[in-house]
Amino acid sequence: xxRRLIGVSRIDPLVxxxxxxxxxxxxxxxxxxxxxxxxxxxAGRQAIFIAIGLVAMxxxxxxxxxxxxxxxxxxxxxxxxxxxxxxxxxESIANVRSWIRFGKxxxxxxxxxxxxxxxxxAYLFENExxxxxxxxxxxxxxxxxxxxxxxxxxxxDMGLALxxxxxxxxxxxxxxxxxxxxxxxxVVVAVLAGGGWFVLKDYQKARIGTFLNPDSDVLGxxxxxxxxxxxxxxxxxxxxxxxxxxxxxxRFLPVQHTDFILAxxxxxxxxxxxxxxxxxxxxxxxxxxxLAQTAxxxxxxxxxxxxxxxxxxxxxxxxxxxIGLAPTTGIPLPLVSYGGSSVATTLLGIGLILGVQYRRxxxx
Amino acid sequence: MLRTREDRxxxxxxxxxxRVGVGAxxxxxxxxxxxxxxxxxxxxFNLSENNRIRAVKITAPRGYxxxxxxxxxxxxxxxxxxxxxxxxxRNLDDSVRFIVGLLDLNPEVVKSRVERGxxxxxxxxxxxxxxxxxxxxxxxxxxxxxxPEFAITVSQRRQYIRGGSxxxxxxxxxxxxxxxxxxxxxxxxxxxxxxQKGIEGWYERLLAGVNGERRVIVDSHGRxxxxxxxxxxxxxxxxxxxxxxxxxxxxxxYFKDRVGAAVALDARTGEVLTLVSxxxxxxxxxxxxxxxxxxxxxLENPDRPLQNRAIQNMYSPGSIIKPFFAYGALxxxxxxxxxxxFCPGHAEFYGRExxxxxxxxHGLVNLRDAIxxxxxxYFYTLGRKLGIDRIAEILGSFGFGNPSxxxxxxxxxxxxxSEDWALKRRHARxxxxxxxxxxxxxxxxxxxxxxxxxxxxxLVEGGRIPTPHLFYASQAPGTNAPLRYTADASTALxxxxxxxxxxxxxxxxxxxxxxxxxxxxxxxxxxxGGKTGTAQVIGRDATLRAGVDKSKFxxxxxxxxxxxxxxxxxxxxxxxxxxxxxxxxxxxLAKMLFEARFVPPKPAPPGVQAAGPAGGLQTASSRGTR
Numbered sequence: 001x002x003r004r005l006i007g008v009s010r011i012d013p014l015v016x017x018x019x020x021x022x023x024x025x026x027x028x029x030x031x032x033x034x035x036x037x038x039x040x041x042x043a044g045r046q047a048i049f050i051a052i053g054l055v056a057m058x059x060x061x062x063x064x065x066x067x068x069x070x071x072x073x074x075x076x077x078x079x080x081x082x083x084x085x086x087x088x089x090x091e092s093i094a095n096v097r098s099w100i101r102f103g104k105x106x107x108x109x110x111x112x113x114x115x116x117x118x119x120x121x122a123y124l125f126e127n128e129x130x131x132x133x134x135x136x137x138x139x140x141x142x143x144x145x146x147x148x149x150x151x152x153x154x155x156x157d158m159g160l161a162l163x164x165x166x167x168x169x170x171x172x173x174x175x176x177x178x179x180x181x182x183x184x185x186x187v188v189v190a191v192l193a194g195g196g197w198f199v200l201k202d203y204q205k206a207r208i209g210t211f212l213n214p215d216s217d218v219l220g221x222x223x224x225x226x227x228x229x230x231x232x233x234x235x236x237x238x239x240x241x242x243x244x245x246x247x248x249x250x251r252f253l254p255v256q257h258t259d260f261i262l263a264x265x266x267x268x269x270x271x272x273x274x275x276x277x278x279x280x281x282x283x284x285x286x287x288x289x290x291l292a293q294t295a296x297x298x299x300x301x302x303x304x305x306x307x308x309x310x311x312x313x314x315x316x317x318x319x320x321x322x323i324g325l326a327p328t329t330g331i332p333l334p335l336v337s338y339g340g341s342s343v344a345t346t347l348l349g350i351g352l353i354l355g356v357q358y359r360r361x362x363x364x
Numbered sequence: 365m366l367r368t369r370e371d372r373x374x375x376x377x378x379x380x381x382x383r384v385g386v387g388a389x390x391x392x393x394x395x396x397x398x399x400x401x402x403x404x405x406x407x408x409f410n411l412s413e414n415n416r417i418r419a420v421k422i423t424a425p426r427g428y429x430x431x432x433x434x435x436x437x438x439x440x441x442x443x444x445x446x447x448x449x450x451x452x453x454r455n456l457d458d459s460v461r462f463i464v465g466l467l468d469l470n471p472e473v474v475k476s477r478v479e480r481g482x483x484x485x486x487x488x489x490x491x492x493x494x495x496x497x498x499x500x501x502x503x504x505x506x507x508x509x510x511x512p513e514f515a516i517t518v519s520q521r522r523q524y525i526r527g528g529s530x531x532x533x534x535x536x537x538x539x540x541x542x543x544x545x546x547x548x549x550x551x552x553x554x555x556x557x558x559x560q561k562g563i564e565g566w567y568e569r570l571l572a573g574v575n576g577e578r579r580v581i582v583d584s585h586g587r588x589x590x591x592x593x594x595x596x597x598x599x600x601x602x603x604x605x606x607x608x609x610x611x612x613x614x615x616x617x618y619f620k621d622r623v624g625a626a627v628a629l630d631a632r633t634g635e636v637l638t639l640v641s642x643x644x645x646x647x648x649x650x651x652x653x654x655x656x657x658x659x660x661x662x663l664e665n666p667d668r669p670l671q672n673r674a675i676q677n678m679y680s681p682g683s684i685i686k687p688f689f690a691y692g693a694l695x696x697x698x699x700x701x702x703x704x705x706f707c708p709g710h711a712e713f714y715g716r717e718x719x720x721x722x723x724x725x726h727g728l729v730n731l732r733d734a735i736x737x738x739x740x741x742y743f744y745t746l747g748r749k750l751g752i753d754r755i756a757e758i759l760g761s762f763g764f765g766n767p768s769x770x771x772x773x774x775x776x777x778x779x780x781x782s783e784d785w786a787l788k789r790r791h792a793r794x795x796x797x798x799x800x801x802x803x804x805x806x807x808x809x810x811x812x813x814x815x816x817x818x819x820x821x822x823l824v825e826g827g828r829i830p831t832p833h834l835f836y837a838s839q840a841p842g843t844n845a846p847l848r849y850t851a852d853a854s855t856a857l858x859x860x861x862x863x864x865x866x867x868x869x870x871x872x873x874x875x876x877x878x879x880x881x882x883x884x885x886x887x888x889x890x891x892x893g894g895k896t897g898t899a900q901v902i903g904r905d906a907t908l909r910a911g912v913d914k915s916k917f918x919x920x921x922x923x924x925x926x927x928x929x930x931x932x933x934x935x936x937x938x939x940x941x942x943x944x945x946x947x948x949x950x951x952x953l954a955k956m957l958f959e960a961r962f963v964p965p966k967p968a969p970p971g972v973q974a975a976g977p978a979g980g981l982q983t984a985s986s987r988g989t990r
Contacts, residue, residue: 281390316390
C-alpha cells in the first residue's frame with residue numbers, strides 16, 4: 001500500500017515526511033537546549049519559520065519550476081542585490097553583516113541566494129549538454145557560484161560561503177568534467193588554500209588551528225570542540241534523556257540551539273538519536289537523488305542535484321564538526337538547527353525538489 | 365527536454381554513483397559516532413561528570429580548649445568575609461567606589477585585591493575585606509539589591525578568650541605553610557588554618573576534626589545549580605587542659621612587668637597547672653591575617669614574646685641545682701649528711717680561688733644547713749668529690765639534658781656537661797675547675813624551667829619522675845571514647861626515705877627557718893619547701909664593659925618550691941630574667957600559688973572524669989600527636 005502510494009503519488013511522501021520529521025526534531029531540541037535561558041521561546045519562533053517554509057514549499061510545488069529556470073538569471077541577480085546592499089550599508093551583528101532586519105525578525109538574504117544560484121546553475125545545464133565539458137562552461141560555473149560566495153565571504157561568513165561550494169561540485173561532476181580537469185582544479189585549490197591563509201581573519205585561523213590540534217587551547221577555540229565531543233560521547237547508546245543532558249542543560253555546550261543542536265540530540269537521545277537524525281537525512285537525500293533521476297529534463301535534474309548537494313554538504317560538515325572531524329565553521333544542521341532563514345529556505349528548496357518530481361511527466 | 369537519450373543515461377548513472385557515495389559517507393559518520401558514543405562512551409561520560417561536579421570542602425568546626433575546671437579558653441566565633449562576584453558587577457570601578465565608601469575601606473588595598481582577583485576565573489569570588497563587624501555586615505546586606513555583586517560569607521574564627529593568657533601553652537593558628545601541606549599528604553590546602561606551637565599545634569589532628577565535602581552540580585560558569593551529595597564534617601574534639609585558670613591568672617599577674625617563666629606541676633602526675641612565659645603575645649592576632657610589617661615588629665621585639673621561655677630558653681640554674689646534687693650524693697653513698705664542712709667564705713680548688721655568696725662564710729655546715737643557707741663552699745667540696753661525670757649521671761637521671769616530654773613542640777634539651785661532651789663538642793678537655801662552677805649551677809650547665817619543674821617533682825616524690833603534660837581529657841575522634849593522658853614516669857636514682865627526708869628538710873628550712881634564703885616567702889599555715897637560685901648572666905662582664913643597659917645583666921632569679929612538704933602535691937618553678945636574688949624576686953610568686961591552692965585547703969578540682977571502662981581508654985599521646 002505504502003509502496004503503491006510512493007509509486008504513484010505526485011508528491012514524494014518519503015522526502016516530505018523526513019523533512020517534516022527533522023523540522024519537528026529541531027523544534028523539540030531547540031526547546032530542550034534553550035529552556036531556562038535567555039533564548040527560551042526560540043522553539044516557538046522556529047515553528048513559525050517552519051510554517052512560513054511550508055507555505056513557500058507549497059508554492060514551490062505548485063509553481064512550474066520551468067518558469068523559474070527561464071527567469072533564473074533575473075532571480076539570481078535579484079538575490080545578489082541584498083548581498084551587495086549588506087556589504088555597503090549592512091548593520092554589523094556579532095561582527096558579521098549577514099542580516100537584514102524586518103521589525104522583530106531578521107533575515108539572512110544569503111540563504112535565499114543559495115536557491116537563486118542553484119536555479120541559474122540548473123538553467124546553465126538545461127542547455128549545456130555536451131558530453132565533453134567546454135572550458136567556457138567551467139568558467140560560467142565558477143562565475144555563477146563564485147560571485148555569491150565572494151559576497152558572503154566578505155560579510156564575513158565563511159560557513160555560509162562554504163555551503164555554496166557543493167554547487168560547483170555538482171556542476172563539475174554531473175556536468176562530466178574529465179580527469180584532467182579535476183587535476184587542474186586540485187592544483188588551483190591547493191594554491192588558493194595557501195593564499196587563503198593570508199586572507200582569513202584571526203579567529204577563523206584559530207578555529208582551523210584548533211581543528212588540527214583540539215587540545216592545544218582547552219578554554220579557547222578548542223573548548224567548543226572539546227565540550228561538544230564530551231556531550232556526544234557521554235550520551236552513550238540511548239542518551240541521558242530528553243532535557244537531561246548535563247552538557248547542554250548546564251551550558252557547557254556553545255551555541256547549542258544553533259550549530260551544536262546535534263550534540264544536544266546526541267547527548268540526550270544517545271547513539272539512537274544520532275541514527276534517527278542521520279537516517280532521516282539519508283532518506284531525504286537518497287530519495288531526492290532518486291527523484292532527480294526521474295526528472296523530465298536536465299534543468300530539473302540539476303536543480304534537484306544542486307539543492308540536495310547543499311543539504312548533504314551541510315549535514316556532513318555539521319555532523320563532523322560535533323565530533324571534531326571538521327573545523328567549527330558555523331555551518332548549521334539543515335532543518336534542525338535554529339535559524340529562521342535557513343529552515344525556511346531549506347523547506348523552499350525541498351519544495352522545489354518536490355516540484356520537479358510533481359512535473360516529471362511531460363504532459364503534466 | 366533532453367536532446368539525446370544516451371546523455372540522460374550517463375547522468376542517471378552518475379547520480380547512482382553519487383547515491384552510493386552519499387550512503388557511504390553517512391555510514392562512515394554513523395561509525396564515527398559509534399566510536400565516540402559507544403566505544404569511548406564511558407570515557408566521555410566521566411569527563412561530563414567531572415565537568416558538572418565540583419567538590420566543595422566543609423570545614424570541620426575546630427574543638428574548643430578548656431581548662432581543667434571546664435572554663436573555656438579557646439572557642440570559635442563567626443567571622444564575616446566580604447566577597448566580590450565579578451560576574452554580578454555591571455562596572456567594577458563603580459562597585460569598588462561603592463564599597464569603599466560604605467565601609468570606609470582603604471581604596472588602594474581594595475583596588476589591588478580586585479586586580480589580583482582578576483587573574484582567577486570569573487566565577488571565583490574576590491575577597492575584599494575580612495572580619496567585618498555586625499554593623500558592616502548589616503550595611504552590606506541592606507544594599508544587596510542594588511549591589512548583588514557583594515556577598516558575605518561566614519566562617520569560623522579562632523577566638524582566644526583571654527587574649528595573651530597562657531598563649532605559650534595554647535599556641536596559635538596560622539595558614540598552613542607549603543611544607544605543612546606537603547607533610548600532611550595534602551589533607552591541608554593553601555589557605556587552610558593549622559595549629560602552630562602549643563597544644564594547637566601538638567593536638568592539631570584531634571582539634572581539627574575531619575573536613576566534610578559537598579558535591580555540587582555546577583554550570584559552565586561554575587555557578588552552583590544544586591547539591592548532589594554531602595559528606596558531613598566530623599567536628600574536632602574539645603580538649604580539656606590540665607591548666608588551672610586561677611593559678612594561671614595569679615602567675616600572669618605577677619609577670620605583668622617581669623620577664624621570665626613560671627611552671628607549676630602536679631608533683632604526682634606531671635599535670636601542668638600553670639605555664640607562663642613573659643612577655644606574652646595575643647594569639648588572636650594571627651587569625652586576623654598578619655602583614656609582614658606586623659610580623660617583623662613581633663619578631664624583632666628584643667624581649668621575644670613568641671619565645672616560650674618555659675621550654676625554649678636555656679638558663680644557668682644557679683643554686684636551685686644544689687638539692688639535686690645532695691640527693692645524688694646521698695643516693696650514691698658519697699656523702700655523710702652529718703659531716704660538717706667549714707665555710708670561711710671562700711676556698712681554693714685546683715689552684716683557683718672560689719667564693720661563697722656569703723662573704724664572711726657560713727662556718728661549720730652539714731648537708732641540711734648547706735641547702736638551707738645555699739652554702740657554696742659545701743657544694744664546691746661535694747662537687748669535687750663527685751666529679752663531673754658523676755654529676756652528669758645524677759643530672760641525667762633527673763632528665764636534665766633531655767626534653768621534658770611536655771606536649772608542646774620546639775622544646776630545648778638544655779645542656780649537661782661531661783668529660784665526653786667537652787671532648788666531642790668543645791674539642792678541648794674538661795677542666796676540673798669547671799666542675800666546681802657546675803656544682804653551684806654555673807658553668808656550661810643549662811636547663812629550662814620545665815626541666816627543673818619535672819626534676820623537682822621527681823626529687824620530692826623520691827625518684828619517680830612524671831612527664832609534664834597539658835592534656836587533661838578529651839574524647840577519641842570517631843569512637844568518642846574518653847581519652848586521658850598516659851605517659852610513663854621515669855625514675856631517678858634510688859633513695860631511702862631517710863635520705864630523702866634530709867634533702868626535703870633542708871628545703872623546708874630554706875623557707876621556714878630564720879636564716880633560710882626564702883624565709884620571707886614562708887606561707888602561714890602551710891608547709892612549703894623550696895630552694896632559691898641566683899644565677900649569673902653569661903657574658904655579663906664582657907657586655908657590661910661594652911656599656912649596655914645594666915638592668916639586662918642583673919642576675920637571673922630562680923625559685924623552686926613544693927608542698928606540702930610531708931606529702932608533696934604541687935611543685936612550682938619561678939624564673940625571673942634579670943630579677944636579682946631568687947628569694948626576693950622569684951619566691952613570692954611561689955608563695956602566692958601555694959596560698960591560692962592550699963590555704964584554705966580546697967577539695968580536689970572536679971574537672972572532667974574519664975567515664976568509660978578502663979579498657980576503653982586510649983593513650984592521648986598516640987592518638988593526638990602528629
